[in-house]
Every structure is written in C-alpha cells, then in structure tokens.
Amino acid sequence: MAGHSHSANIALRKGAVDTKRGTLFGKLSRAIIVAARHGGGDPTGNLALRYALDKARKNSMPKENIDRAVKKGCGESSDEQYDDMVYEGYGPGGVAVLCDILTDNRNRTAGEVRKIFEVHGGNLGSTGCVAYLFSRKGVFVIPAQHIEEDKLFEIALEAGADDVTRVGDNFEVTCDPSVFQQVNETLESANVPTDVAEIQKIPNNRVEVDLEMGRRVLAFIDALEDQDDIQTVTANVSYPDELIAEMST
Numbered sequence: 001m002a003g004h005s006h007s008a009n010i011a012l013r014k015g016a017v018d019t020k021r022g023t024l025f026g027k028l029s030r031a032i033i034v035a036a037r038h039g040g041g042d043p044t045g046n047l048a049l050r051y052a053l054d055k056a057r058k059n060s061m062p063k064e065n066i067d068r069a070v071k072k073g074c075g076e077s078s079d080e081q082y083d084d085m086v087y088e089g090y091g092p093g094g095v096a097v098l099c100d101i102l103t104d105n106r107n108r109t110a111g112e113v114r115k116i117f118e119v120h121g122g123n124l125g126s127t128g129c130v131a132y133l134f135s136r137k138g139v140f141v142i143p144a145q146h147i148e149e150d151k152l153f154e155i156a157l158e159a160g161a162d163d164v165t166r167v168g169d170n171f172e173v174t175c176d177p178s179v180f181q182q183v184n185e186t187l188e189s190a191n192v193p194t195d196v197a198e199i200q201k202i203p204n205n206r207v208e209v210d211l212e213m214g215r216r217v218l219a220f221i222d223a224l225e226d227q228d229d230i231q232t233v234t235a236n237v238s239y240p241d242e243l244i245a246e247m248s249t
Contacts, residue, residue, distance in 0.1 A: 027231050028056040029069040030102045034082050036073025047181055049073075054184075054197060087113050088130045091122040091220045093213040095237045096130035098201055103229040112227055120220035133236055134201040137162075138180035140173040140187065141196035147171070152192065159186035170195070174202070203236030214243040 031052045039046035043053055049070075056066050083106055087099040103109040117124040142152065144166065152171055153164045160179035165172050175183045177199050184197055209217060217237050224233045 023226065023228070024059060025056075025061050025065055026228060027102075028052070028059060028061050029065060029072075030082060031231060032056060032066065032069035033073040034084065034102055036070050037075075041070050041074040050181075051199070058195070058197065086127070086131070087124060088127070089117055089123050089125040090130065091117070091235065092120055092216040093207060093209045093237070095207050095209070095217055095235050096133050096203070097122070097221075097224070098131065098134060098234045099224060100231045100234075101229050102231055109227075109229045113224070113230070116220070116223045116227065120216070120223060122220060130236075133205070134203055134234065136177050136199060137202045138175040138177055138183060139196060139198055139200050139202070140175075140183065140194045142171045142173065142187075142192060142194050144169050144171055146193055155186060155190050155192065156183060159183040200232075201234045203234075206236050206238035208238045209240065211240050211243055214239045218243075218247075 032049065035046060035049040035052045039048055041049070043050035053066060053070075056069075082102045082104050085101045085103070085106075087101060087110075089097055091097045099113060101109060101113075114124045138161075140156075140161075149164070149166060149171065152173070156164050156173045156175075159175075159182055161173050161175040161183050163174050173183065173187075180199050184194075187194060187197075214237070217235065217239075221233050221235060224230055
C-alpha cells in the first residue's frame with residue numbers, strides 16, 4: 001500500500017527534487033522575497049516569512065542565500081514584482097494537477113506551462129477545474145526512529161493535530177492549516193525532528209496508475225518542476241509499489 005500514502009509520494013518526489021537543488025533554491029528564494037515584501041522581514045510577526053524560512057532551512061539552503069532573499073523582499077537592491085497564482089488541469093492518466101506559481105511575467109509562464117501539459121498528453125484547465133479534488137492540510141513527516149508512536153500521538157493531538165499515522169519508516173501528522181504553526185511549535189519544543197513541515201494541498205482521493213503510466217506522470221511532474229516559475233506541483237496520483245521501489249534504489 002506504499003503508493004497510496006501521502007508520505008510515500010512525498011518521499012518519491014523528494015528524491016527527484018534533491019537532484020535539482022539549484023533550481024529549488026531559486027524557488028525558495030522567490031517565496032522568501034514575496035513573503036518579506038508583503039509582511040516585512042521579521043518572521044516573528046510574519047508567519048508567511050517564517051514558513052518560507054523554515055522550508056528553506058529544511059532543504060539546506062545556505063544562510064547567505066536566505067539573508068539575501070529577505071533583504072530583497074524588504075526593498076534592498078531589488079524591484080522585482082511577482083504574481084501569486086494557481087494553474088490547474090489534467091495530466092497523463094487523468095491525474096489532476098495543481099501548480100502553485102510565482103511569476104514576474106504571466107504571459108510567459110502561461111505559455112510555457114500550457115506547452116508542458118500538451119507535450120505530456122495533458123490539458124491545462126480553467127480556474128477551479130480540479131481544485132475541489134484537494135484539501136489544504138498541514139503535513140509533518142517524522143522519522144519513526146526518533147520517537148515512540150504513543151508519545152508522538154499524545155504530543156500532536158494535544159497541539160491540535162487531526163491524525164498521526166505510521167507509514168513505513170515515518171510517522172505522518174496532519175492538521176488543519178489554522179493550527180499548523182501551533183503544532184509546528186509544539187513539535188519543536190518537544191525536540192521532535194521533522195523531515196517535512198508544510199501546508200500542502202492533499203488529494204481527497206487518488207488515481208491509481210500502473211508502472212508505465214506512473215513513469216509518464218513522473219516525467220510530466222519533473223518537467224513542471226523544472227519550470228522556474230512553478231513553486232510546487234501537487235497531483236492526486238497513487239504510484240505503484242514497484243515504481244516507488246525503482247525510484248528508491
């Protein structure tokens with residue numbers, strides 16, 4: 001059942017992202033710039049910035065890159081302006097896809113994203129065409145070696161989390177976005193390490209694909225993630241166990 005879990009899909013995508021760290025740092029910098037520009041450079045009073053900084057640190061982004069992005073967002077040495085939007089549609093195998101975008105050129109981004117969809121046998125749709133298939137959730141992935149399940153269950157649920165599940169070598173904690181920061185701070189105070197701590201769009205149901213279609217979906221998502229303006233890609237796909245094993249070796 002590995003392919004049916006959210007953690008399995010995160011792990012599969014994380015392996016691919018790790019090979020494109022330079023591109024990832026550019027996307028993380030852009031998120032920090034936008035958060036600092038909208039809410040100021042103090043993460044204490046700017047939760048969007050704190051979230052962006054936490055994500056950057058978890059992905060081992062160098063401190064000088066982080067500091068430079070915060071300064072740009074606060075108006076030092078940059079007049080870049082970004083639009084925040086979501087593109088959505090269907091990929092190969094009928095998989096629903098959401099792309100979170102930060103762009104300084106809407107027309108360029110729209111053309112490039114549409115082409116990626118078309119080349120891979122998908123269709124870029126109108127606003128709202130697949131968004132209803134996803135729910136926003138806070139997600140924490142915690143290596144099981146660091147804490148007992150009963151202890152984590154007690155800590156997480158008292159902090160307001162909805163659920164704690166064991167998936168392979170990890171625990172997955174989910175919560176409503178409104179209590180994400182509260183759960184995050186509670187885990188930090190209890191010295192519980194997290195591999196992933198993000199607010200994500202979680203599929204309400206997943207489309208199961210076979211090995212060949214799974215490879216096509218992965219190639220499609222890789223192409224989207226290579227596009228500089230796309231921050232994150234979310235798909236309601238359930239990869240087969242053999243593909244997860246193949247990508248993990």
